[in-house]
Amino acid sequence: MSVNVSARTIEEKTFMHPCYNCIAHKYARMHIPVAPKCNVSCNFCNRKYDCVNETRPGVTSEVLTPEEAKDKFKIVKDKVRNLTVVGIAGPGDPLANFDETKKSIELIKNESKDITFCLSTNGLMLPFYVDKLIELEVTHLTITINAVDPKIGGEIYKFVNYLGDVFVGEEAGRVLLSNQLSGLKYAAQKGIVCKVNIVMIKGVNDVHVPEIVKKVKECGAYMANIMPLIPVKGSAFENNPTVTEVELNNMRKSCDSILKQMYHCKQCRADAIGTLENDISSQFRGNNISEESNDNENKLEDKNVIELKHHKYRFAIASKSGVSIDEHFGHASEFYIYDMINDEIKFREKRKVNKYCNGVYDCGEHEDKIENIIKNVIDCNAVLVVRAGFEPMDRLYEKGIRVFEMYQEINKGIRKAVELLKKNK
Template sequence: MYTIGNLNAKKSEEMNIRLAVNVDKNYTHPCFGDNSHKFARMHIPVAPECNISCNYCSRKYDCANESRPGVTSGMLSPEEALQKFKAVKSKIKNLTVVGIAGPGDALANFDEVKKSLELIRQYSPETTFCLSTNGLMLPFYANQLIELGVSHVTVTINAVDKKIGAKIYREVNYLGHKYTGEEGAEILLNNQLAGLKYLCSKGIVCKVNTVMLKGINDNHIVEVIKKVKECGAYMTNIMQMIPVQGSRFEDLPLVSNVELNEMRKKCEVDIKQMYHCRQCRADAIGTLSEDHSIDFRNIGCEGCISKCSGKAEKNEPEETAPEGGKYKFAISSKSGINIDQHFGHTNEFYIYFYDQGRIRLLEKRNVDKYCMGIYDCVAQEDKISKIVRTIEDCDGVIVLRIGEEPREKLEAKNIKVMEMYDSINKAVAKAAKELEKDAKPEILPITESDN
C-alpha cells in the first residue's frame, strides 16, 4: 500500500530517471549538444497554423531558396510525414532527431503533431523528439508532450515585460479571442513561463530562443535570460532577426554579429549559450551545416501550398536575369541557400558562374576567417591578401555585410562588392544586372556644341 510520501518519492524517482535519459540525449541532438557536425535532424512541416502574430515574422511557403524559421516548400499530413521519415532515415544514417518547428506553431496544430509523433514512434522507438513553440498553449499540452516522449522543447520568449512584449507581438489569439497590446503580451508571457517551469520540473530539457531586436528588446535580454534560468531552462539561444519583406520590422536595423556575441558572452555567466544556431527552415533535413531538404523535396509531399507567387507552377525561373555576359561570383553563405553571412565570418566561399542568364554552382573554396575574434574584426593584412588571391578570378563578391578595409582591398582588385540578403540565385541575378549596368557606357545627349 502506497502512502503519500511513497507516491511522492516514486514520482521524484521517475522524474530523475527521465531527466537523466533526456540529458543523455543531448549528446546526439545537434542543437542541444556540442556535436552539431556529427548528427542530423529532420523537421517535419505538419503545423501550418499560428496563434500569435509577431512583428518580425511573415510566414510564407516558398521555393527551395529561402532559409529561415517559419518557411517550408510544402505541408505534410501525419501519414506523409511518416513516409518521408522512412525515406530520410534510409539515406541519412546519422539521423537522430525528429523536430517540429512549424511553419506555424506546433501547439496550435496539436492533433496533427500528436498523430505524426505517434506514427514515427511506432516505426522508430529510438528517435529523439523535439518541438518548438511560442508557448501560448504550453500549459494545456505539457503533459501530453511528456506522454508522447518529447524530450526536448524550445520556447521562444522575447520579453518578460508586457510593455516590451506589446511592441513585439501584434496579436495573440487565445481560446477563441484576439488580444492586442499589453493584454495579449501578458497572457502570452504568463503561459510561456508557466509551461516552461512545468516542463523543466518534469525533466524535459528546455531551450529558450530569443530574437534580439535593435531598439526593442536588446537592452532587456539579460533580464529575459535570468528569468528563464529561474524557470529551469537548460540553455538559451539569442538570435539575430532575419529581415522579412512584408513584416512590420522589415526595416528594423539589424544587430551586428559583434553585438550578438557580446550579448551571448554576457548571458553565458548565467546559463549555457547556443552559438551554432542556423535558424533552420520548418522542413530542414541533415546536419546544421549541410541541409539536404531539397534532396527529399518530392517525397511524401503531395504538393506545395504555394510556390513563390506561382512561378514554380509555370516552370518559370525564380529570378529574371539579364542575358548579357559571363561572370563569376564568390558567395558568403552559412546555409548554402541564402546570402546570410558576414564576410569576416566566412571560412568557405560558394563560387557561382553566371552565363547569359544561366546560373550554376561551380565549387567551394576554403579560406581562413578574416575575423577570428568575437569582439572585433581587426584588419589583418596577411589574411585579406590570401582571401583576395583565392577569389581574384571572380568579378564580384556577394555578402550580407562587409567591413570597409576588406571592401577597399577587393575593389582595388576590380572585384565588385555587393551587400544584400536574398536567396543565392536571386542575388546572383541581381549582381549580374549590376555588372551589366556598370559595363554599359553612359550615352550623353548630343548638344549643338558637339556638332
C-alpha cells in the same frame, strides 16, 4: 544497433541532439512541417510555404499530413543513417496544431524507437500540453520568449489569439508571457530539457535580453539561444536594422555567465533535414529524392567518427579542488590527467596551461591560448569541465577530443564519460 529511446537518459539524448550540443556535428535532424496554423502574430514573421531558397524559421516548401510525414521519415531514415532527432518547428506552432503534432509523433515512433522527439513553440498553449508531450516522449522543447515585460512584448506581437479571444498590445504581451513562463517552469520540473529562443531586435528588446535570460533561468531553462532579427519583406519589422555578429556575440557572452548559451544556431527552416552544417532538405522535396543524400551524409558521418583507444581512456579534468569536476574550461590554469584502463581509474599528473579566459569579453579571442591547451590535452579522449564556450569545444572536437560538461566527483565523472564515449563512438 539501435537503442530503444526509453533506455537512453536525457543526458544521452541531449548529447546526440545537434541543437542542444554544439559538438554533435555528426548527428542529423529532420523537421517535419505538419503544423501550419499559428495563434500568435509576430511583427518579424512572414510565413511562406513555397520559398525553396530561404533559410529561416517559418519557411517550408510543403505542408505534410501526419501520414505523409511518416512516409517521408521512412525515406529519410533509410538514406540518412546518422539521423537522431525529429523536430516539429512549424511552419506555424505545433501546439496550435496539436492533433497533427500528436499523430505525427505517434506514427513515426511506431517506425523507429530510437528517435529523439523535440518541438518548438511560442508557449501560448504550453501549460495545456506539457503532460501530453511527456506521454508522447518528447524530451526536448524550445520556447521562443522575446520579452519578460508585457509592454515590450506588446511591441513585438501584433496580436495573440488565446482560446478564441484576440489580445493586442500590452495585454497580448501579458497573456502570452504568463503562459510561457508557467509552461516553461512546469516542463522543466517534469524533466523536459528546455531551450529558450530570443530574437534580439534593435531598439525594441535588445537591452532587455539579459533580463529575459535571468528570468528563464529562474524558471528552469537549460539553455538560451539569442538570435538576430531577420528583417523579412512583408513583415512589420522589415525595415528594422539587424544586430551585427559582434553585437550578437557580445550579448551572448555577457549572458553566458547567467545561463548556457547556444552559439551555433542556423535559424533553420521548418522542413530542414541533415546536419546543421549541411541542410539537404532540397533532395527530399516532393519526388526529388536523390541518392546523393545518402552519400553526403555517409561522408559527413565518416569524417566525424572519433577513434577511441583500445580499452584505455585518458581524460583532462578541470578542477579547482582536485576532488570534483568544478572548474570552467576558460578559468582552468591546470588540468588533472587521469587514465581509465580496464575499468581501473589512475591519476597520472597535473599539466599547467595558460588560462584561456580572463573575463567575459576576453574569452574566445586568443587562438594561441586555445592551441596551447589543445597541445597539452591532445592525447586525451575527452576534457571534463563544468562549462565550456563554443569556440574551444569546437576546436577540441576538430582534434577528436570530446568535451563533457558536468559537475561530479572526478571518478564518477570519468565513468559517466566512458559510458557516453562507448555509446556514441
